[in-house]
Amino acid sequence: MADDAPTLEILNSSAQSQLKTIIERIERLELDKTSVMEDLKGVYAEAKGNGFDTKVLRKVVRLRKQDTAKRQEEEALLDLYLSAIGGL
Numbered sequence: 001m002a003d004d005a006p007t008l009e010i011l012n013s014s015a016q017s018q019l020k021t022i023i024e025r026i027e028r029l030e031l032d033k034t035s036v037m038e039d040l041k042g043v044y045a046e047a048k049g050n051g052f053d054t055k056v057l058r059k060v061v062r063l064r065k066q067d068t069a070k071r072q073e074e075e076a077l078l079d080l081y082l083s084a085i086g087g088l
Helices: 013-049 054-065 068-084
Strands: none
Touching: 013 054
């Protein structure tokens, strides 16, 4: 270990306890995140099984998250750029 590396003695028992609690919370959230991702995967699979295009669904979800003004600004820029290059 390097001479300037922190050692366990630097962290008092209160800090050690706080650090352990934080790490445990992060670990629980990571498990929750994994579970949610699996649930989302299942919903998209269900949608695909019902004939929906999952790429379009993902885009709809992304657009619905955006602020309306920001979305309109992006759409205007997209139209401007496309017209500048002669369209698609």
